[in-house]
Amino acid sequence: MASLSRRSFLAITGALAATVGMPRDLLAPVLAAPTQPAADVPTTLRETIRQATTGNRGYRTLLSAPGEPFITRTDLIGADPAGTRAAQRRSIAYLGHTSDIHIQDTQTPARLEPVNAVTTTLVPGSNRPQEALSLHVQAQMVQAFSDAALSPVTGAPMAAVLNTGDSADQISNLETRWYIRIMDGVPVVANSGTLGVYEGVEVWPEATYAYHPEDPSDDPWGAYGFPQVPGLLDTVVTTEITSPGMPAPWYSVFGNHDVLFNGFAGQDDSLRSLATGGIKYYGFESWAVDEFTGMALDTSPLQRMLNHVRQQFALLGGFKRVGADPERRLLQGQDFMSAHFEDTGAGPGPVGHGWTPQDLSENRTYWTADIGANLRLFGLDTCNRLTGADGAVPMDQFEWLEAELARCVEEDKLAVVLSHHNSLTLGNTAESVFHPGEPLIHADEFIAMLLKYPNMIMWLNGHTHTNTIRAHPGAEGSGGFWEVTTASCIDYPQQQQLVDICDNRDGTLSLFAITMDHASPAQWTPGDLSQAGIASLSRELSANDWVATPLALTGSQLDRNVELLIAAPFPMERITDATLESENMARRAAVAANTEEVR
Amino acid sequence: MRRVLHLAALALVVAGAGGCSQAAQLQPVAGGQVSAVRTATNDVLVTRQVDVGVAPVCEFADPYYECSGTTADGEAIESTAEVLAAYGETTDQWGAYVPADVSLVVTVAGAEIYSGKVEDVLLSNGQVAP
Numbered sequence: 001m002a003s004l005s006r007r008s009f010l011a012i013t014g015a016l017a018a019t020v021g022m023p024r025d026l027l028a029p030v031l032a033a034p035t036q037p038a039a040d041v042p043t044t045l046r047e048t049i050r051q052a053t054t055g056n057r058g059y060r061t062l063l064s065a066p067g068e069p070f071i072t073r074t075d076l077i078g079a080d081p082a083g084t085r086a087a088q089r090r091s092i093a094y095l096g097h098t099s100d101i102h103i104q105d106t107q108t109p110a111r112l113e114p115v116n117a118v119t120t121t122l123v124p125g126s127n128r129p130q131e132a133l134s135l136h137v138q139a140q141m142v143q144a145f146s147d148a149a150l151s152p153v154t155g156a157p158m159a160a161v162l163n164t165g166d167s168a169d170q171i172s173n174l175e176t177r178w179y180i181r182i183m184d185g186v187p188v189v190a191n192s193g194t195l196g197v198y199e200g201v202e203v204w205p206e207a208t209y210a211y212h213p214e215d216p217s218d219d220p221w222g223a224y225g226f227p228q229v230p231g232l233l234d235t236v237v238t239t240e241i242t243s244p245g246m247p248a249p250w251y252s253v254f255g256n257h258d259v260l261f262n263g264f265a266g267q268d269d270s271l272r273s274l275a276t277g278g279i280k281y282y283g284f285e286s287w288a289v290d291e292f293t294g295m296a297l298d299t300s301p302l303q304r305m306l307n308h309v310r311q312q313f314a315l316l317g318g319f320k321r322v323g324a325d326p327e328r329r330l331l332q333g334q335d336f337m338s339a340h341f342e343d344t345g346a347g348p349g350p351v352g353h354g355w356t357p358q359d360l361s362e363n364r365t366y367w368t369a370d371i372g373a374n375l376r377l378f379g380l381d382t383c384n385r386l387t388g389a390d391g392a393v394p395m396d397q398f399e400w401l402e403a404e405l406a407r408c409v410e411e412d413k414l415a416v417v418l419s420h421h422n423s424l425t426l427g428n429t430a431e432s433v434f435h436p437g438e439p440l441i442h443a444d445e446f447i448a449m450l451l452k453y454p455n456m457i458m459w460l461n462g463h464t465h466t467n468t469i470r471a472h473p474g475a476e477g478s479g480g481f482w483e484v485t486t487a488s489c490i491d492y493p494q495q496q497q498l499v500d501i502c503d504n505r506d507g508t509l510s511l512f513a514i515t516m517d518h519a520s521p522a523q524w525t526p527g528d529l530s531q532a533g534i535a536s537l538s539r540e541l542s543a544n545d546w547v548a549t550p551l552a553l554t555g556s557q558l559d560r561n562v563e564l565l566i567a568a569p570f571p572m573e574r575i576t577d578a579t580l581e582s583e584n585m586a587r588r589a590a591v592a593a594n595t596e597e598v599r
Numbered sequence: 600m601r602r603v604l605h606l607a608a609l610a611l612v613v614a615g616a617g618g619c620s621q622a623a624q625l626q627p628v629a630g631g632q633v634s635a636v637r638t639a640t641n642d643v644l645v646t647r648q649v650d651v652g653v654a655p656v657c658e659f660a661d662p663y664y665e666c667s668g669t670t671a672d673g674e675a676i677e678s679t680a681e682v683l684a685a686y687g688e689t690t691d692q693w694g695a696y697v698p699a700d701v702s703l704v705v706t707v708a709g710a711e712i713y714s715g716k717v718e719d720v721l722l723s724n725g726q727v728a729p
Contacts, residue, residue, distance in 0.1 A: 052728075052729045080671075121687040220694040424633065424634070464631070468634060473653075558641045558654050559638070
């Protein structure tokens with residue numbers, strides 16, 4: 001805080017201490033510490049995780065490998081960057097990027113597991129071997145974000161964490177509540193239905209397609225070499241999962257799994273009844289007849305009643321009785337958005353996590369928010385409410401965003417767009433029968449619009465569960481923006497991202513994208529059923545999930561730890577050092593209040 | 600035949616559940632194979648210490664995946680890939696699905712720097728010896 005007098009420093013410290021609810025004596029040394037690259041931040045700059053090549057059958061364990069240094073990408077500037085930039089750069093905003101968390105209540109009857117009795121490739125991700133461990137992974141990922149609260153590049157405190165969707169897996173109320181609680185640092189027991197008993201295909205021998213960790217000897221996963229892990233599922237449903245909570249305010253957008261069943265299908269009374277009821281299918285024929293008959297004939301109150309009776313009395317085989325649970329209800333309408341307004345009693349906020357009360361009242365599912373004086377976020381909803389995993393940009397959002405980007409140019413704001421879908425997956429053409437002809441904007445047209453606005457520097461997204469970074473150059477080979485896609489928490493490599501937006505003071509910006517593993521051992525120790533141990537096991541299982549082609553999801557080195565150069569869209573000296581210093585202090589105070597050590 | 604009927608019923612009814620016939624949207628998430636080709640191409644470039652100026656961009660031009668970019672010196676980077684056997688067509692001795700068999704040829708300034716399989720590149724970069 002070199003530019004502040006002692007009196008000013010004490011005054012600001014007092015004000016910030018009151019704002020974040022910390023003792024001034026505790027906060028003062030945090031704010032007085034020099035801003036410098038944070039040492040020992042546990043990212044893949046320091047250590048990576050790889051599959052072991054030997055010592056196994058088909059199944060491969062994981063191990064620690066050397067870190068990956070930054071690779072500088074100049075795709076958008078077409079020239080070598082100035083060598084002086086490292087010494088003179090300053091951080092505009094340091095961000096966390098999480099996506100595709102896919103929290104799963106694997107005990108709910110409303111899942112597509114029975115499809116695996118026929119085929120495991122038609123609906124990938126309907127029965128992964130690691131799915132029951134998703135909350136452990138999210139909690140350890142939140143721990144990793146907390147550990148990385150200060151930038152390893154500049155030392156800047158994290159300003160915000162941006163979540164680009166698929167937070168839940170099956171449009172489930174319970175999954176959504178669990179994800180929010182872990183983000184906020186509120187403990188969760190990953191159980192539903194019967195108290196303290198795991199009820200699902202992972203413990204039912206009849207579900208021969210599933211991985212049975214208690215005894216996999218009779219399933220294909222065991223034959224492949226998947227480990228026997230006694231006590232795993234009992235631990236999952238009886239042990240409280242804790243997280244430190246995100247270190248900075250977090251923002252969310254919709255993913256297709258937050259609006260459609262299994263991310264691609266609609267819901268009806270039959271499915272809703274199944275979700276909260278006491279019958280869970282493992283066999284395909286009975287499940288298909290029951291569920292799809294219900295869907296297809298769900299046209300009258302009488303038929304809906306018959307569907308309900310058929311389900312509740314289980315007139316077909318291929319099922320087991322489980323504890324019914326009304327909390328497993330499927331989300332409808334605005335439920336996912338409104339869940340973000342509920343007070344968990346903890347967490348860094350903000351209320352609504354991007355959406356405002358006005359958005360909620362007007363059913364507007366996209367939002368904008370300023371992160372400090374110089375950065376504006378745009379959270380889009382690219383999800384189709386009718387059908388299909390992939391997405392599109394509705395015309396009303398497209399026009400709104402274009403007008404907002406024009407405002408960013410007028411106001412010298414850097415713009416970052418968030419959406420669930422990326423440029424490979426904005427191709428959904430499913431139009432509502434109720435709104436025929438409603439225009440849906442797809443990738444080419446959307447990118448062309450973004451390229452018209454030089455302040456648009458970065459598009460953060462997810463969906464494909466793959467680390468991918470693409471340059472989108474302007475029409476004349478100048479300008480453009482970076483598209484940064486992160487991997488998921490559910491599939492290997494279970495990695496997320498950090499992004500530090502820096503001004504190089506030479507007419508360029510550097511966007512540092514850093515890949516991060518969750519905070520758990522690279523190599524799982526057999527028998528380790530601690531929270532971090534179970535997260536580590538989840539990563540190992542995911543690395544061997546033959547339905548997911550795990551090694552294709554890591555991306556290349558050009559997609560992981562990279563410095564992305566881009567021309568500054570306006571003279572950056574318009575952003576004063578004093579402004580950034582003031583923001584830095586406020587963010588440091590917030591991070592200190594939100595991190596475990598200080599609490 | 601029974602299996603086919605099951606799948607047909609599944610597809611039809613799930614499509615119907617959407618409220619109208621939108622079966623085309625029931626395709627899995629797009630971009631999986633083209634991402635794998637792009638990842639392998641980029642990993643070949645990094646491993647061989649090619650100074651990349653513009654990282655390759657890939658697209659599907661049936662039956663090939665084609666990627667193009669440039670080096671820092673402005674030389675052309677190109678790669679071509681072809682699916683020889685799709686993912687899931689075969690299983691290994693433990694019953695696990697064998698990844699897609701996809702050929703890959705990468706050239707820089709017209710000179711071939713790699714000719715092999717996408718999967719071999721992914722394995723090479725994702726695994727280490729203990």
